[in-house]
Amino acid sequence: MELFDRLISGDRRAAARIISLIENDEPEGKEVIKLLHRHTGRAHIIGITGAPGAGKSTLVAAVTRELRERGKTIGIVAIDPTSPFTGGALLGDRIRMQDLATDKDVFIRSMGTRGSLGGVARATNDAINVLDAFGKDIVIVETVGAGQTEVDIVKFAHTSVVVTMPGGGDEIQAIKAGILEIGDIFVVNKADREDSSRTMAELMMMLELSERPEGAWDPPVLKTIATSSEGIPQLVDCLLAHYQYLRENKLLEQKEKERVVAEMLEIINQQVGQAVHRLLREDGYMTDLLHKMVDTREIDPHTGARLIIQHLLQNPPNNDLQRTISNGQ
Numbered sequence: 001m002e003l004f005d006r007l008i009s010g011d012r013r014a015a016a017r018i019i020s021l022i023e024n025d026e027p028e029g030k031e032v033i034k035l036l037h038r039h040t041g042r043a044h045i046i047g048i049t050g051a052p053g054a055g056k057s058t059l060v061a062a063v064t065r066e067l068r069e070r071g072k073t074i075g076i077v078a079i080d081p082t083s084p085f086t087g088g089a090l091l092g093d094r095i096r097m098q099d100l101a102t103d104k105d106v107f108i109r110s111m112g113t114r115g116s117l118g119g120v121a122r123a124t125n126d127a128i129n130v131l132d133a134f135g136k137d138i139v140i141v142e143t144v145g146a147g148q149t150e151v152d153i154v155k156f157a158h159t160s161v162v163v164t165m166p167g168g169g170d171e172i173q174a175i176k177a178g179i180l181e182i183g184d185i186f187v188v189n190k191a192d193r194e195d196s197s198r199t200m201a202e203l204m205m206m207l208e209l210s211e212r213p214e215g216a217w218d219p220p221v222l223k224t225i226a227t228s229s230e231g232i233p234q235l236v237d238c239l240l241a242h243y244q245y246l247r248e249n250k251l252l253e254q255k256e257k258e259r260v261v262a263e264m265l266e267i268i269n270q271q272v273g274q275a276v277h278r279l280l281r282e283d284g285y286m287t288d289l290l291h292k293m294v295d296t297r298e299i300d301p302h303t304g305a306r307l308i309i310q311h312l313l314q315n316p317p318n319n320d321l322q323r324t325i326s327n328g329q
């Protein structure tokens with residue numbers, strides 16, 4: 001396939017085109033993903049998450065500059081939440097990362113969460129895989145740690161970085177739910193602000209309270225000023241040390257397996273969901289079922305759900321699910 005060949009030969013426009021196909025859930029995108037899978041599993045995937053405005057994008061840009069100085073090639077996937085409080089994120093990111101945009105060894109891609117057909121987590125995973133196959137040594141994913149999807153994306157990175165900033169403890173509260181457990185490295189950014197030492201102390205205390213298995217990686221807590229690159233070399237040291245740790249302890253393989261299972265479940269959920277919704281839109285089937293559930297009350301929703309699943313398995317509609325079931329594709 002032409003697009004795939006162009007990607008493997010290092011054509012940036014092919015990489016951008018493939019990610020667009022994936023974002024729009026085009027069948028051609030899936031074809032390319034199939035081909036490039038053999039070329040994945042080489043990049044170090046780093047997830048960066050944290051409260052809105054904590055300085056994640058500035059940090060990603062600073063980390064990328066440092067990694068470039070160390071000779072690494074970088075892919076960046078920035079999830080643009082298009083949420084009310086981070087409305088200008090995309091434009092801001094462009095400006096913050098402008099100098100990187102001309103570096104041929106840095107590939108930056110923003111992914112929208114709104115209107116992303118087929119789910120943002122799936123599209124993001126595919127985009128990571130494209131940049132991995134594209135030959136980038138390190139792929140960095142930035143998400144706002146607000147929703148479950150974002151947390152999931154970062155959870156399945158090899159190295160997860162949680163970014164906070166000083167101020168009243170609210171920020172730490174905001175990232176508390178579920179995210180404390182997934183962080184491999186914690187960063188208190190905006191260390192030029194007062195209160196940063198207190199935020200550091202609070203964070204360390206919370207980490208001590210959270211349970212981690214004996215002998216596991218002990219997540220460091222680092223201070224940075226992303227705007228002046230202070231603390232960035234130390235952060236990059238930690239990022240690389242964590243990857244080294246995963247490799248030496250055979251944990252990378254385990255993470256890869258978890259990632260592939262998560263990707264697969266995401267796809268299954270999406271395809272089954274689509275098939276069910278198509279069925280629900282088929283007038284005849286639903287009218288009958290609703291009649292039995294509501295008018296005559298002979299069928300409860302549990303039974304209704306089971307009937308729908310049975311129906312789908314016995315009468316696969318002419319769609320993705322059918323192809324999935326019959327071809328194992």
Ligand SMILES: Nc1nc2c(ncn2[C@@H]2O[C@H](COP(=O)(O)OP(=O)(O)OP(=O)(O)O)[C@@H](O)[C@H]2O)c(=O)[nH]1
Nearest residue numbers: 052053054055056057058086089189190225226227
């Ligand atoms: N004082 C100070 N400001 C910073 C620092 N790092 C980032 N900022 C500023 O904080 C603001 C937000 O930075 P971003 O990098 O856009 O933060 P973000 O976490 O990516 O934001 P969202 O993606 O919108 O959630 C910008 O105005 C940055 O210039 C820092 O270390 N110190």
Ligand SMILES: [Mg+2]
Nearest residue numbers: 056057089093
């Ligand atoms: Mg950002």
